[in-house]
Amino acid sequence: MDNNWWKESVVYQIYPRSFNDSNGDGIGDIRGIIEKVDYLKELGIDVVWLSPVYQSPNDDNGYDISDYKAIMDEFGTMEDWEELLEELHQRKMKLIMDLVVNHSSDEHEWFREARKSKDNPYRDYYIWRPGKDGKEPNNWKSSFSGSAWEFDEKTGEYYLHLFSKKQPDLNWENPTLRKEVYDMMKWWLNKGIDGFRMDVINFISKVPGLPDGEVKQGETYASGSKFFRDGPRIHEFLQEMNQEVLDSYDVMTVGEMPGVGVEEAKKYTDPARNELNMVFQFEHMDLDSGPNGKWDLKPLELTDLKENITKWQTGLNGVGWNSLYLNNHDQPRIVSRFGNDTEYRVESAKMLGTFLHMLQGTPYIYQGEEIGMTNIKFDSIEEYRDIETLNMYKEKVEENGEDPAKVMESIYAKGRDNARTPFQWNSQEHGGFTTGEPWMKVNPNYRTINAEQAVSDEHSIYHYYRELIRLRKEHPVIVYGDYQLILPNDDKIYAYMRNYKEEKLLVTANFSEEEVDFHLPEDISFTANEAIIGNYEGFEAGSYTGFTLKPYEVQVYKGV
Template identity: 60%
Template sequence: MDKRWWKESIVYQIYPRSFKDSDGDGIGDLNGITEKMDYLEKLGINVLWLSPVYKSPNDDNGYDISDYQDIMDEFGTMEDFDKMLSSAHEHGIKLVMDLVVNHTSDEHPWFIESRKSLENPYRDYYIWRPAKDGKEPNNWGSCFSGSAWQYDEKTDMYYLHLFSKKQPDLNWDNPKVRQEVFDMMNWWLDKGVDGFRMDVISLISKKPDLPDGPAGINGYASFNEPANGPHVHEYLQEMREKVLNNADTITVGECSGVTLEEAKKYARSDEKELNMVFQFEHMHVDADGSNKWTDKKMDLRDLKEILTRWQKGLEDIAWNSLFWENHDQPRSISRFGNDSKEYHNVSAKMLATCLHMMQGTPYVYQGQELGMTNAPFMSVKDFRDLDSINAYYELVEEQKVFTSEEMMRYLRAKSRDNARTPFQWDDSENAGFTTGTPWIMVNPNYTEINAKDQLGDPDSVFCYYQKLIKLRKEKDIIVYGNYDLLLPDSKEIYAYTRTLGEEKLLVVCNFYEKETEIEIPEEFRCGGYLISNYETKPVREKMTLRPYESFVIEK
């Protein structure tokens, strides 16, 4: 059993803009995070992943970086960052930076130089191509709708942007670009950070001929088309040699379009590349084919098949990352659970049980430990997310694929802004997030769902997360035990076992409000409960699961 500290960790993601505002300008900041370090320590997490805080014009909420070695004015200063990093370490919490190096901002000095002329020394830092048959160089689409190519009159050529047109893609085939990135990463490691979450890292190597791909709902090929290019593993191994081996780091790659076979290369146990990857297959179980803009509900059997394939496929080969939420996904309780008052707490706890008992490193997104829900956005004007706004105008007004009412329903279900509403600290004005005007609406249910109420309630979602985190730290079986699925054909129950030597756990989760019966395997009928989201009943051969009931039995 290859024990590593990052396998035994629980990572907490902070979206700084929405976590805590310390100066009343309506925007969360670094000093706000420092203020809440006691809260994070109390929860029990030991790694903090910080969404980007670098200098940025904020076209895509900080994922468009104009200076990798400076701090966004809205978030504070480098001195504030150093104070926050020091506070995290004093609280026993490691800090992971969000590494965004597939692209920069178009306001980065490299790109400003690159667009000046064909001969500029920075020209080859980005991906430029001439028109093809009077049109864009290929049919690749941007993640944020429309073409992935932007025409630039200055040199009569197009540059590639797999995201916003203000986020031009870097040319990783240029060794000077790679060295610039590696030097910057080492600078942050020297400062004392503990690792990197690598944004869309599977996109850094493009196929040299940039071929067309199959067109999607808007006529363009998916932005995942360039994923897992021919040199991606070579470049990550170079990063490992020149950067990551210089410190005891934790690394996770956001790998759009990753397959199980590719993940075995990215996160293999010999640590030649990354420690683990984020895969997104289970985030598409409620999509309509390649179209995420829908409010259809998942089939639990699909979810079980995907998660089981990854659990078994990486077993003894690579390492899983476990997540329901992040800054790009809607709230899991509204998506996979039940956010009604009646079932809010039990379904939030059920989802937590299901995920935290699997093999892999769990990621908790800010507010998930409270059961924060999707927000009741009423108009496209309520959104701040470029992806949501662009999709609305493209699919409703330009292409008329959906009516306004349909698209608003889909946005309320799937918009990234659902995860970006301010953290709900207490029941005071603006949920205790700010004394000013919040940059985005506060979910009105903050009077019922907030940290202050939950910290003092032993039956709260927060306290349940505390228990799960504590158990993971105490029991090797939860971290390292093998996973095996039970009842693959059940439409209501997600049940699996964990096994480590003679130890064994049974995890049972009812994903619906309908009561349903389960037969408990004989070897667990004399076992005891490790954790449960209801008052426990004696273990019997056959048990009726209550709405959203979950429990773990130790053999």
């Protein structure tokens, strides 16, 4: 296995709108990030992934881009951005930017031109179709509810939008459009950035003819995903992107790929194929969803998590590379989701962090994860800001008459705004995020859960995360070791080994609120010589063949 800087790095995702507001307008900004680069350096971060800061009307919080080469006014100026890059590079940290090229904003100059007439030169930058029998061109559903097609009065045709109607899909079949994208990527790389996180990149190739999907009983529209997910030309497009752009730079690339499976991910991440370094997959994020999808809640079964993580750990080992995450801007807070955010908040947050950081792959920390920020329960739907959440509520409650209380329970558990409440810096008003009125309410628990408190307490989640990051730089087995599951059928303990050259690592994590006994299976050979990390006081190398784990306790031993 090749050694690469991006394999050995720890990435920190910043959602700029909610990170730190420098000018009191209630919206996080680039100067606010500059104020906190030392906080990130102290934590031990190697790479910052910046969620979109481009010019945007903000229909989907910046993922609807109207100018790929300009900074959103609310976030600051290009000079601010250049200063941020310089501040990070001075501290030996790298910066990766979001690349959002499955779609643009409908306010992008390309789309403004495209909708003027059917023979406009920019028309073919997007996907247009005439209606069929007085209806949409096909029956695909948008990811944000309703039809994936929007009728345009001026030219009498529909355009495709897999997300919001203000996010028209770009037509990757058009080589001129692809060249525009590659030129834009080079423009940013020449400014000095260190790579890209690519938004829903496995959606860019659509099956020709855009066939109808299968409509589930009781639904109006069909998931068309099998006709645009991992589409027929996706590998060709990514290889072309490498040839035209990426191969000329030493950068990190990660593709967000909803619905991708292990076999396809091997192709995307196999270095011999020149596509991507790693992918974000979502299978483990769907394990607590019922048959009707994300909003259909069910408890996580630990055996399902083991089976899934093991499939990816062993499937990509020696071929590609995993990205490791439990939180991001689209997911609820992990301590509220798979841990216990009240009585065992600190213990379960540390356990989940350890479980993740000891796996093979590049770990991603989402802002606030390192201080154990929790989910939010707003009193009314009016306090939510996320378009996906608001559209779902409207569809279920206002259109289908479902029980609002039940729908709110789903939002409390899975809504994207759980991750988007402003960062809690201190116990002052609005958690020190802003001196103004925040764009979204701060979680009221900021008085006790905040960065200032965490930094001052040597036993905090923050200092524990610092230790996880430090250990990764010290022990190659954590980065490069292969993975072996232990006790696959245990429904409370997740235990695994990492093996690299002569070294072994034993990780034992209790995912329950009960004390449980761990016994190393007799067929596993392991002799511990060092206690690496644990989340309870007084943890030391003891009888590694059998011990009792307290609620949410994790222990990691190194040995041979």
